[in-house]
Amino acid sequence: MRTKILIVGAGPTGLMLACQLSRFNVDFQIIDKKSGTTTRSKALGVQARSMEIYDQLGLIDKAFAQGKIADGAWFFAKGKIAGQLPLGRFGQGLSPFPYLFILEQSKNEALLEGYLNENGRTVLWDTSFESYIEDDSGVHVSITDKEGHKVIHADYIVGADGAHSPVRKLSKIPFLGGTYEDLFLVADAKIEWNLPYDKLCVMMERDSFGAFFPMPEEKRVRIISIVPDELEESNASFDKIAAYLNDRLSVPMSFSDVKWFATYKVHYKYVSQFNKGRIFLCGDAAHIHSPAGGQGMNTGLQDATNLAWKFAAVCKNGLDAQLLKTYDTERQPNAVQLIKTTDRGFQLIGGNKRWQRFVRTKLLPLVAGRVFSSDRIRRRIFKRISQIEIHYRRSILSKGKLGGFVAGDRLPYFELSETMHSLMLTASPGFHILCWKIHDISTLKTIIENKAMLGHAKVHDLSSFPLTSKSLDSLGVKNSLFCMVRPDQHIGYVAATIKVKDIESYLSNY
Numbered sequence: 001m002r003t004k005i006l007i008v009g010a011g012p013t014g015l016m017l018a019c020q021l022s023r024f025n026v027d028f029q030i031i032d033k034k035s036g037t038t039t040r041s042k043a044l045g046v047q048a049r050s051m052e053i054y055d056q057l058g059l060i061d062k063a064f065a066q067g068k069i070a071d072g073a074w075f076f077a078k079g080k081i082a083g084q085l086p087l088g089r090f091g092q093g094l095s096p097f098p099y100l101f102i103l104e105q106s107k108n109e110a111l112l113e114g115y116l117n118e119n120g121r122t123v124l125w126d127t128s129f130e131s132y133i134e135d136d137s138g139v140h141v142s143i144t145d146k147e148g149h150k151v152i153h154a155d156y157i158v159g160a161d162g163a164h165s166p167v168r169k170l171s172k173i174p175f176l177g178g179t180y181e182d183l184f185l186v187a188d189a190k191i192e193w194n195l196p197y198d199k200l201c202v203m204m205e206r207d208s209f210g211a212f213f214p215m216p217e218e219k220r221v222r223i224i225s226i227v228p229d230e231l232e233e234s235n236a237s238f239d240k241i242a243a244y245l246n247d248r249l250s251v252p253m254s255f256s257d258v259k260w261f262a263t264y265k266v267h268y269k270y271v272s273q274f275n276k277g278r279i280f281l282c283g284d285a286a287h288i289h290s291p292a293g294g295q296g297m298n299t300g301l302q303d304a305t306n307l308a309w310k311f312a313a314v315c316k317n318g319l320d321a322q323l324l325k326t327y328d329t330e331r332q333p334n335a336v337q338l339i340k341t342t343d344r345g346f347q348l349i350g351g352n353k354r355w356q357r358f359v360r361t362k363l364l365p366l367v368a369g370r371v372f373s374s375d376r377i378r379r380r381i382f383k384r385i386s387q388i389e390i391h392y393r394r395s396i397l398s399k400g401k402l403g404g405f406v407a408g409d410r411l412p413y414f415e416l417s418e419t420m421h422s423l424m425l426t427a428s429p430g431f432h433i434l435c436w437k438i439h440d441i442s443t444l445k446t447i448i449e450n451k452a453m454l455g456h457a458k459v460h461d462l463s464s465f466p467l468t469s470k471s472l473d474s475l476g477v478k479n480s481l482f483c484m485v486r487p488d489q490h491i492g493y494v495a496a497t498i499k500v501k502d503i504e505s506y507l508s509n510y
């Protein structure tokens, strides 16, 4: 079998990559050793940036039909409410989806597989990656399926094969970082308590913590906590854990109908490079970290979105394969940053150092009310958690800044009319050029059409929309705008006017 791109792993990351490649009409195969998508709930939080990508794929209504918006987060210190974060609207004006959306990983995977199937593509389930050999002609991959051993010849392999990634191990790309000492527990169970069922409740005690995430099913929560030393050795049953939670957490609660219970060590690791030769790593294969902030699955979806359009540009539009190197330079620094941020959050909630205990039980109750009621701080928190803040400003594919339009950033969300906004306008596959009060659009078209990869770029004259002036004014753009948006909706180039030489020099980076 021959293919351009072989994706190993059909978790959320591999499936997203497959969906995006199918959208760009690029030849690929996707294999997974399992028999189908996961049945476990695993990741629960779908961040705003992932929702925007689902919207681009036309999956948003299906997502809404199966999940729910997390209404808010309540933080307790020693049983007393210390602060409330209104998650239900805390990113108002920053995204069409200004909240945290709850949709189990199993449903995310089913959604993505459904998209593939509707587009005539299927995952090759029960098919295991075994090894590969790379040479000048491509990568020759040994796989095993129900019929036995086979070889797939591909131009590139993507390891989206999870934390234990065999692709990563064979490629010998170092996985740097470490493991937290504590043993953590995760469970899905029904809960009875006197607290609301649509809030994320985080309970911080002197020597323990418990996080309770609302799940779509009535009264069902995802529990995350630490397994105490005395239970660690004994392969503790959930009943013992439930007794421990009731003993250590100051809020009374009881559990029933436990669907899933596991204990695990949390790692914080990232690869030194996301790409080596014809091998690419995405998702948990490239970075793993604590569940603080619900980032893991979402980061994998964004890795895939960054890589897919570059594969399309190289494999379909004939651009130089050097473009693929920007996948590493754009995504690897994000993984390092993400691990730092989740580590800080995690240490604060679960850490056992004296200062950490002091912050969560003494300082937080004093400041949380004020911190969470500040609009400025809420917006900062939303931007960080929702992943809309992830940027590629230092990339060679980013050039220019005009008001709130910064090359490398995800295109700002702004309204154009009552029924149209910036992300909706730029949703279709390919590059989009936004022009406002730019007079020489015909020159622009010539420049664009001369470039193979921009051949299908869509040019939008924003003057035709009633709300453009007001929206751009609020983003600090007063006179005119020329903005080139990449297929992943990050800004590539931005300026106030068309400077042909400048644009041509920018495009030469492709």
Ligand SMILES: Cc1cc2nc3c(=O)[nH]c(=O)nc-3n(C[C@H](O)[C@H](O)[C@H](O)COP(=O)(O)OP(=O)(O)OC[C@H]3O[C@@H](n4cnc5c(N)ncnc54)[C@H](O)[C@@H]3O)c2cc1C
Pocket (backbone or CB within 6 Å): 008, 009, 010, 011, 012, 013, 014, 031, 032, 033, 034, 042, 043, 044, 045, 046, 105, 127, 128, 129, 130, 160, 161, 162, 163, 165, 166, 186, 282, 283, 284, 285, 291, 293, 294, 295, 296, 297, 298, 299, 300
């Ligand atoms: C309890 C828990 C809670 C979490 N909560 C959140 C959350 O709220 N938000 C969030 O964003 N993230 C969360 N995460 C993290 C999230 O689950 C992972 O980040 C996500 O699953 C990563 O997806 P992936 O596709 O990269 O890898 P995986 O989901 O691990 O998928 C890898 C796939 O590769 C396949 N594979 C492996 N080896 C081979 C092989 N040799 N051949 C073929 N196929 C192979 C596997 O079968 C698997 O299907 C949570 C994780 C856990 C455990």
